[in-house]
Amino acid sequence: MLKKKNGGTILNHLILASSSPRRKELLEQAGFVFQIRTSNVDEEAIQLLNPRKLVESLAVWKGEAVPIQSDEVIVSADTVVSLGNRILTKPKNKAHAMQMLSSLNGRKHDVYTGVMIRSKNIRTVFSVATSVTFWNHSKEDLLRYVESGEPMDKAGGYGIQGMGAFLVKEIVGDYYNVVGLPISSLSRKLKEFDIYPSRFTTINS
Numbered sequence: 001m002l003k004k005k006n007g008g009t010i011l012n013h014l015i016l017a018s019s020s021p022r023r024k025e026l027l028e029q030a031g032f033v034f035q036i037r038t039s040n041v042d043e044e045a046i047q048l049l050n051p052r053k054l055v056e057s058l059a060v061w062k063g064e065a066v067p068i069q070s071d072e073v074i075v076s077a078d079t080v081v082s083l084g085n086r087i088l089t090k091p092k093n094k095a096h097a098m099q100m101l102s103s104l105n106g107r108k109h110d111v112y113t114g115v116m117i118r119s120k121n122i123r124t125v126f127s128v129a130t131s132v133t134f135w136n137h138s139k140e141d142l143l144r145y146v147e148s149g150e151p152m153d154k155a156g157g158y159g160i161q162g163m164g165a166f167l168v169k170e171i172v173g174d175y176y177n178v179v180g181l182p183i184s185s186l187s188r189k190l191k192e193f194d195i196y197p198s199r200f201t202t203i204n205s
């Protein structure tokens with residue numbers, strides 16, 4: 001977090017441009033100190049792109065929609081589920097959630113999260129994919145899960161970090177990416193912006 005320049009010390013402030021409680025938790029858990037600044041972006045406005053392009057475009061859109069000061073670094077993200085040639089975002093209602101979960105049942109899908117890191121002068125965009133396989137569940141079990149309400153604000157209609165864990169047989173890749181923020185890749189890229197977890201001390205070389 002501390003940047004040395006011409007012998008002086010400059011603080012880079014990290015901003016998370018997201019209203020997702022999961023992204024906030026993951027960034028806190030990884031030790032970063034940050035503020036939240038959100039905007040209203042119509043995520044339905046971008047369509048018909050492949051999942052990687054879609055999540056990267058939405059991350060850029062979300063990150064560009066918030067104002068930035070010269071000493072700030074903004075992180076924004078978007079997550080979707082990709083099943084064959086279909087892209088699943090957040091369900092509109094319980095019936096839609098049931099439809100999504102039925103289509104994922106007993107099958108493998110990919111979860112894509114796109115991230116943008118932006119300072120006044122630099123912009124980095126990347127995305128990470130994680131493969132997730134569901135067990136085969138009865139309709140009753142899926143209905144019980146939908147009735148819990150957990151699927152409603154989550155891409156693909158499930159939360160692997162919550163009760164939705166019962167759905168998942170196997171994952172290949174970054175677990176945190178499924179939850180909404182690929183924290184391992186993000187931490188590495190934040191170093192390029194002189195952003196480190198707050199308890200990492202400054203090493204004088």
Ligand SMILES: Cc1cn([C@H]2C[C@H](O)[C@@H](COP(=O)(O)OP(=O)(O)OP(=O)(O)O)O2)c(=O)[nH]c1=O
Pocket residue numbers: 017018019020021022023038043062077078079080081090111153154155156158159160161164178179180
């Ligand atoms: C697949 C999956 C998704 N999700 C969540 C992560 C994201 O919050 C959400 C996908 O919606 P997004 O549109 O990516 O994010 P958001 O609307 O929640 O927040 P913001 O746009 O303000 O950043 O789905 C889980 O929490 N667990 C899961 O297992």
